[in-house]
Structures are given as structure tokens and as C-alpha cells.
Amino acid sequence: MRSTGAATAAQLAAATALFATLLATPARSQGRLVILDEPAGTAVGLAVVINAGNAWETAAESGLGRLAAQAVVERARPRLAALGATASVACDATTVRFSLVLPAPTWQSAAELFFETLFEYPVGADAVARARAAVLEPVRMEEHSFTGDIRAALARARFGRSSRWARPPCGRAETLAALGADDVERMIRTRFLPTRATAAIVGPVDTAAAGALLRRWLSDSDLPVLVPAPDPTSGGHIRVERATVTTWVALAFPFDRDADIEALRLLGFRIREAVGPSPARPEIFDAAVELERHGDGGALIVYLVTAPDRARDAADTVRELIHRSAAERMPAAEFDALLQRYRGHRLLALAAPEARAMDAALELFFDGAFHPAAERVADLTRSRLRHAADALGTPASAVLGPPPGARGGTRTPPGADG
């Protein structure tokens, strides 16, 4: 093996001390910006979360925020690519989120270029056309998929048919096709504003330089980002009949503004482990758990794909597990093992700097403060898990599957709910 250099005891001691210091002083932030200097990394993650989801859009402009964000990315893409950087967009009812991966040597130029495109220059008709092409295809696929149908049904069960919160988070193909470059420019000018955003930079950056860059483009005031909230609703139920050989089940357990988010994530992890596909549960084909947030709380959402005749049992298992989690503390050894697996799950999900940047920007967006995920996980206890489960409300639910007793049939037009 080849030599790569030499070391001194002093260097070793200095590095050990630095390591200890880094662990002892985890990053925190109270403003709108987070900078995590992570030495020895090779790439930088940049996340920007903007208060511009479809909860702000009229029916005629459904998806405009998503389209506008994609247009920003399309406008910047060629120059970002020359710097080795990539950008992507995600959206939901309350946020439009930009995520960038920037190589360490070019991160500063790439970040400047992105913010210039986002806040200074018109995106132009060409970028809007490219954005429309990029956005329309997945939206059309979602509109014609059972996954899209069950999500839409659950949203209607939660918020009512006419609520803007019940619309697809990335808009409808019909409106996306009709929106023009002027609409996009207007959205960017009026919604994509520094005062409506939180941001985070994570990676091997010079903290002062990163701070100066973010403050130049974004507000670092302590004013809260006013996240929209839906009108209070109670849990409803919608059944959608389709010619499927499996049944989709969706349950949304609401939580309020003061909910213990990390404990709810742990609960979601426990549910996914307990009801997910396994050799012991051949009737379960897929399972997913999501945590959706808005300005007044949010919901723990569980999706299951099951054999039709076992759908009710599967939903009952989820309800029972939450009830049990709320009623009694887990045995200590069982909880420790669960927490061990959850810690790994969270750390692996945050392995890339752009994932840690997005985690930080979203924490600031919803909670107004940031604590590193490892610290949040380390603080979890059995009592917190119990209280988090206890604080969940009555779930809204939706089921998509064949009519009771049927084995297939014709596809019912969307909206023909039972």
C-alpha cells in the first residue's frame, strides 16, 4: 500500500479536539437561515423552502407555483450544469422547495447563479416551455394512476371536495397546459420572495462566506414565515370503486400545531415496520407513512396496498397500534431497539448534504428553529412516543378498490365517489 504522508502527535491531538468540539456544539438557528459547515465534504447542499404551495392558488392557477419553480430551474440549468451543479423542485400544499447539489469547488458561484435566477431575472418563455414539458408528464401520469386517485380521495375526505387543500399538490394538467409565461413571471414576482423563504447550506463551506451569500439574497429577520392552514375539518371517509385486484387504504391522523414532530416520525417508523410487507404479512403488498405539515399542524398519513379482503383488518391494525402506543409506554428494551433502528433510518435518509439542508430549511419553515436531526433523535423517550400518539386525532380515511364481493370491473370515472 502506498504512502500518503506523515503525521505528528500534535496534528492528531488537534484533530481529536476538533472532532470533540464539533460534537459538543451542534448547530442551531433561530432565524430563517442555517449554515452547517461540514469539513472534509466534497459537495454542498443548498435548500430553499418558499411559502408558495397550491394552498395559495386559485382553481384556475392550480400548479402555477410548481410550474414557476421548474421554470427557475430550467432557466438556471445550463449554467448550473457547467459548474457541475444540479437543481430539483418538489411541492406540496404549503411549500415549493428547491434542492441543489453543488460540487465543493464551485458551490459559491453556483449558489449565486441560482439566487440570481430565482430573485433577479425574468425566466423567459423558453424556460417556461421547458418547465411545462417537464412538469406535465408526471402530473398526467399521477392523474391516471391509482396512486393519484387514492391521494385525491384522501384529500377530499380530509378537507371537503371544494377546498383548495383538496387539489393535487403539483396542480392539474389542464391548468398547467393553459398557464402562460406571464402567469409564471407574476407568480415569481409576487410569491417567490425572500421574506417568504427559509434556506440552508450544508457542506464544506466557509461559514462567513456562506452567511454573507445567504443574507445578500434572503432575509435573516426573525419574522415568522406565515404558513397557511386549512379550515378545521373533521375526519371523513371516502370509498372509490375501481377495477383493481388490490385495495388501497389511506388514513390521515391529524395533529395540531404543538405536536412533537420527531416523536411522530418515530411513530410513523414503528407503524411502517409493523404493517409493511414481510413474509409474515403476505396480504400486504406495499406500505408508506408520510408526515404532512401545514400552518396549524398536519397529519400522519398511512398508505397501505392490501389484498381486498384484508383491507379492513390492515386499517384496524394501524388504528390499534396507534391506540396502543397512546395507552401504554413501550417496554424499555423494545423501545431501545426501535430507537436504534430509527436512528439509523434517519441518519441514512440524511446521508447526503442536500437532504440535511432540506431537513434544516423545513424545520425553520415550520418550527422557526433548527436542531440537528441526530440531537432530535437522541432526545426521544418512551413518554414522548406515547404522548405523540395520544395527541393524534380521529383519522380521515379513503379506500380504493373493487366493489365489495367483486373481482374486477370497469374503471369508474374520477369523482364518482361512493
Next chain:
Amino acid sequence: MILALATILTVVVGLPPGDSLLRPDLAADPEEGPAVIVRHRPAQPLVAVRLSVPARAPAGAVSLLQELARAPFETGAAALGARATLARTPTHAIYSVVGPAEVYPEMVALLRRAVGPPDLSGVRLVPARHAADRALAAERDTPEPLVRHRLRQVLLPELPRAGAAATLTAGDVTRVWRRFFIPERMTAVVVGPMPPEEALAPFRGWQRPPEPSGVRRPPVAASADPAPQVVRPWIGLAYRTRAEPAVLAVTAALLARHLSLLALRSCTAEFWWNGERRALVIIASAEPPAEAAADSAAAAIPLAERLRAGLAEVAAALTPASVAIARRGLMHDMFVAARTPQGLAELIGDFHDRTGAADGAQEFLSDLVRVDARDVHRVLVSLDEVAPVVVEVRP
């Protein structure tokens, strides 16, 4: 005392300057146990370990050994909150695990068991044989992997035949394990927050397996290429070369960009590198003949000819700027791939497997910076003068 067991060849501690983002902080070669290469990443409480085993044995036997280890390796990792993966290159069996740094010793213990004596009970051996053969067949049951496989057989004839796992006996598997799974020949790459010396400890004192009994080599059972469904012609061109890997990488990137303009159904240009053996490889597919004929006059030119012409066309269009763009693109790709602990461990380990150097990835990066248009032009001209190895898969 424990430290004394290790022959520390290199210790470089401290934060890396900009030109050493991929350089390990420590490389050690203990007397008993795998060589260990450590990259200290203090900011994340996550550690990735990649253990590579040089195994120039028939792929069927190596694949079977990995399948025998898979279930306990993966479930053991899941219980720790970690993720385990198995992979195989033509020359190495790779065992990787990534998880919370606090369970690092337990993760290494899992690795040690995974490369330790195989469980050859019938209940494990039979399904493992099937899984191994399925994995081997998957490498050849679609046209593109089949082209690669056939090119590899010609370009790297020193590699053992793939073989099949179905007919291997418990005795065959034991012999392969004893011959190749010797800890001193393995290399572990560790990327994580622990001080480098701490990273070494769990790798010390790994015992050698007993010597293989007898001289019988594992039989290489016939494993005919599967007959993939082919709907359009595929072709592979490989140019043997002794050019420097960094120059070849830039050349392949430029060629890939140029060939992407040929309106083919699929086309890649890449460089293959195994020690001193190197090749620039082009793999492409075109429309089926009937559709192509109606499409354009250009399509009437044989595909191999169009691809060969690409070398001269790239050479003619070469500029310092185009080389700089390709060079930067490759560097950026490496930085992005190395942004996670597992990505960096894979990068350092893969370069080590090819070069035998702990800092092979960093050396490659440093060489890349120096590649200029003249280097690339020289390679393109030299390749254009030799006949490539050609492999075709037709409908």
C-alpha cells in the same frame, strides 16, 4: 499494544486542503486482518465500510458465497439501523455496510461474519444456488449486459469464466472460500467520524481460514449465454490502449457527448480499467433495419462504421475548451458521488481495487486536472489506427 499489531504505513491527520478532498487520512496494513483505509469525516454521525475481497474465482462460486452470507448480513444490519449491500466486480467481491457510527464495531463484526466460514447447511445452500444463478443470468439476459460480458471475455481473458452455481458442492464452496477469503488480502475502506486509529481496532486479529484441502479447483460448469430477446441490433467496440486512465476518461466523456448527437437509440462511451489493462469501449444500439432504412440516408451506413468515424470526428473538433469542460464534468461527478459516506467509501475502494493505491482516487483526480487537448488528441489518433474488438448481438 493493539496498535503495535498494525503496520501503520501512513497517517495524515487534519482537514484536507482543496486538492485532497478524496485523500485518505490513514492507510494501515495489519499483520492479521484486512488492510484498512480511513477517511475521517467528522461532521456526520454516520459511518460507511466497504470491504473488498480479491476473488479471481469463477463468478458462480463468488456469487454463491455472497448469497450464503446475504440474509444474516442484511437482517443483522437492519437490527442495528444500518444498511448492508453485496456487489461483485469481475475481480472482487464487495461487502458494504453503512449505519450509525455508535454501532461501528458491531457493523464490522457483521462484515467479519459475512466473509467468514459459509453456512453450508442444505437449508441455505439450495436457495443460495438458485439466487446466485439468477443474479448471474441477469447479467446476460438483456442485450447490453450481454455485449459487455462478451467484450470482457475478450479484453480480460485472465479473468475466470463465470461458471454456474447450481452444480457447486459444499466442498467446492469451502475450497473457494479458503483460497480467496483470506483477511490479509482484503481491503476495508472506512469513512466516518471516529478518529482514524479507532477505526482500525475492529479489523485486528481476523484469523486466516484453514489451507484448502487437496488441489481440486472448483469446476466451472457450463453456463451458456442466455438468449435475450433482441429487437434491435447492438454492437460493442473496444479499443485496447495503454493510455493514462485520466486521459482515457476525458476521451470517453468527449466521445460520449459526440456520439449522443448521432440519433442512435442508445450509445455509451466509457473506459475500462483493470490494472495495466485498459480499453475505450463504445456500446450502441440502432433502430431495427426496416425502420432505420426509412428514416435517413445516414442510417444506411453500418453502425460500426459510424461509431468508428466518431473517433476521427472528435479528434477534428477538439479544442482546449471542450477538453476543459469534459475534465471539469468528470471532477464534479466525482465530488458529487463522494458526498455521502457510502459514496466516498465506494470511490476510494473502487480506485484502490484497480490501482492498489490507498490514494488512487485522489491521484486520478490530480491527473485529471493536468489532462489537456494534446493528450486527448494523441489517444484519439492512436485508437483510430488500431482495429477494435467488435461484438454484435442481432435480433
